[in-house]
């Protein structure tokens with residue numbers, strides 16, 4: 387959870403006063419809060435994302451390198467949580483069900 | 486030991502290794518603070534490669550590992566309540582509590598769910614107003630802005646059935662605690678790059694000056710770490726003690742200001758217990774009084790719970806660099822990633838798991854997976 391994952395911003399929108407956007411992480415897409423970087427990003431830009439929040443902007447080359455090192459270190463498990471939770475997380479919870 | 490050819494920039498890595506060997510007139514003792522850096526160092530064998538120039542002590546830089554047992558027990562107590570849907574980052578599920586872990590509790594029927602972002606937990610609360618949705622807000626400064634925003638939004642949107650169990654810790658007080666310890670051996674720090682991309686490095690300047698210790702903000706890739714070591718050793722050799730920034734690609738002196746501001750609006754500094762280390766003054770974050778309605782400890786009446794930690798686990802000594810993981814008597818025998826005794830064996834960022842996974846066993850036939 388400490389190593390941020392870089393991704394590319396696909397779109398930006400305002401969700402009841404909060405800057406949100408879809409971000410692509412090497413093929414896995416996910417809604418991310420962009421409030422902390424909103425004044426410096428536009429679609430197509432790369433950001434480093436910690437637990438659903440963009441924390442800093444990076445250039446494309448740095449984003450690619452970081453992503454590859456995270457992959458090499460097997461430190462992309464957050465992508466699994468993203469994938470696992472992408473469609474399931476917001477469904478009503480059934481008691482005793484798998485995540 | 487791994488070969489430099491495996492690095493992305495083998496020539497740069499080789500030049501840095503040579504530079505470190507050339508510069509070091511003696512063996513220096515450095516501590517890397519970030520669990521991601523520990524992972525890289527052990528995986529790439531950087532400490533072995535540079536063994537005669539530098540000893541690396543693995544610091545308390547894994548938030549999962551330093552979460553005290555009593556916070557895990559509080560999480561378990563809350564998650565066991567029938568009205569609660571307990572949500573957490575995935576890496577907290579297997580951290581052992583006194584009785585069991587969250588995953589085992591879920592297998593017994595408790596509503597425990599992994600979320601990727603605390604905003605997902607908030608959204609679950611909005612969609613299920615008849616359930617108490619609790620989020621386990623753990624981590625260093627890298628997750629604090631996310632957790633702060635979730636609580637802020639809960640108030641803004643008026644979501645009464647959402648609350649957070651806060652177990653946030655901050656890095657600089659832990660560094661000071663290590664330096665204050667009478668048997669401290671750390672002579673220089675590699676500070677955690679990703680923490681600093683949020684917070685900047687102004688907090689480290691008084692530490693470097695007061696303790697006359699160089700602090701180099703460092704990334705987590707092999708070449709970053711080699712460069713951070715080289716910069717730190719150059720300072721030590723020259724008798725300097727400044728804060729320097731190796732990780733210029735991502736870190737500025739003032740960090741991400743809107744994120745820092747939001748953390749300050751929602752949280753305040755409190756004394757916080759660290760697993761195996763004990764209480765470090767003003768080293769944790771807790772909700773400010775105006776957010777008390779979203780504080781799970783208050784809501785469920787758990788604020789006063791304290792728990793003693795198991796004696797077999799030497800996490801405290803490992804987290805402070807007094808023991809290497811494989812020097813713990815339980816390492817690889819009583820304690821393995823399948824059946825962890827302590828948090829440093831659970832988390833992939835933990836020093837014990839890194840040693841285990843990369844085959845640093847005491848006995849060659851130890852059977853690392």
Ligand code: SF4
Nearest residue numbers: 799800813820827837
């Ligand atoms: S090896 Fe296991 S028991 Fe020993 S310090 Fe590490 S986590 Fe604790």
